[in-house]
Amino acid sequence: MARKSGSDGKKTAQVLRAAATRLFAQYGYAAVSMRQIAAEVGVQAGALYLYTPDKQTLLFQIMDRHMDDLLTAWQGESADSPADPMARLEQFVRFHIRFHLQRVDGVFIAYMELRNLSKENFAVIEAKRRQYERLLEAILQDGSAAGRFELCDSKLSSYAIIAMLTGVTTWYRDDGRLSVEKIEEIYLCMVRGLVMQGSAKTGS
Amino acid sequence: MARKSGSDGKKTAQVLRAAATRLFAQYGYAAVSMRQIAAEVGVQAGALYLYTPDKQTLLFQIMDRHMDDLLTAWQGESADSPADPMARLEQFVRFHIRFHLQRVDGVFIAYMELRNLSKENFAVIEAKRRQYERLLEAILQDGSAAGRFELCDSKLSSYAIIAMLTGVTTWYRDDGRLSVEKIEEIYLCMVRGLVMQGSAKTGS
DNA sequence: TTGCTATTTGAACAAATGTTCAGTTAGTTT
């Protein structure tokens, strides 16, 4: 019935976002209640409505922030992009794996909870996902036009590469047998093979 | 309060499974109620408990049946497996894409609803998923041992290939620009490049 | 026709849900 000692709105907002992200990733949006999230934050459910108009907006803002962070981080990363398409592809692959392994919960939600978004919210997130996918597609098309790649199909190659790269988050463990650097190397190796397919044919 | 005219338990059971599969895939297990499933079946919620002990078991049985169908179908498909590892890999890739595109809802649930399974149910499904993944890993290892593949990493190659193949279900449309056959060819091409990566290096 | 079985209805039950808000206390400003 009272304000808690030491309460700080900014701090609570951050704790709320982190708690909601973790619980949505672990159990799923619809399976987690506002009361559960509140308990994790250390407040009552009613207090959450000081920080979010409703549960749907809470989910949307987590996903939207994740996509914005991803696109912004790539913009910074690619500011000094090399000219060589293979080097740019390498830059993208390393970036994708590194960024995603640092935000496994956010990535998980961004891919798993699309169905729980309202139509309008879905459209916003979908547009940003397509924007990110087009980044890779552009790299692939440039490389193909420059004769550096021999793609099986431009669009499907970008779908396939994104799928395999994002798939890393489904099995990666911090204490696993492979470091992030090693995983980057191995996935780079596989992606090179995938985009250089034509050379593989002539080599056999 | 009465039995419906023309009611047939076997038929209702099949309709229930199909309706639950479609609704779980479209909205998610936790977001769909037994009343919604019942409405889709054309009965009241109480009637569902003649066919399933509870909601969790309904989900589990859908996922379990899907995995059983997948493993059984592969067993039939690979009964006359060619000896050449590349041909066997091709067989697997075609099979995976074809099977998954014929059961998009089932596939979706099998991958998306793991979190909603109880511990015991999860263990059962997880074991079958690993069994399927090992099928591909065995093909890759045999090909590598025979000198036909030059893998970047045996285990990660199988993870990456499964991820990209399964990812097809996230964008495929029946009326899209590509036929299932064409998709198979393109993904085969990409998978070949991925497993022949070493040859690509020496070719450059 | 009678008796039995199968299949369903419809309401009940206990519990949980998202959201609201008057009231209370902590922190800040005057």
Added chain:
DNA sequence: AAACTAACTGAACATTTGTTCAAATAGCAA
């Protein structure tokens, strides 16, 4: 010290949830 604002509590609200089960009807066998 007083006044104001911020941050929370706790209960209420309407609704929904999974599940149960007595009763009713349809289908089938004798």
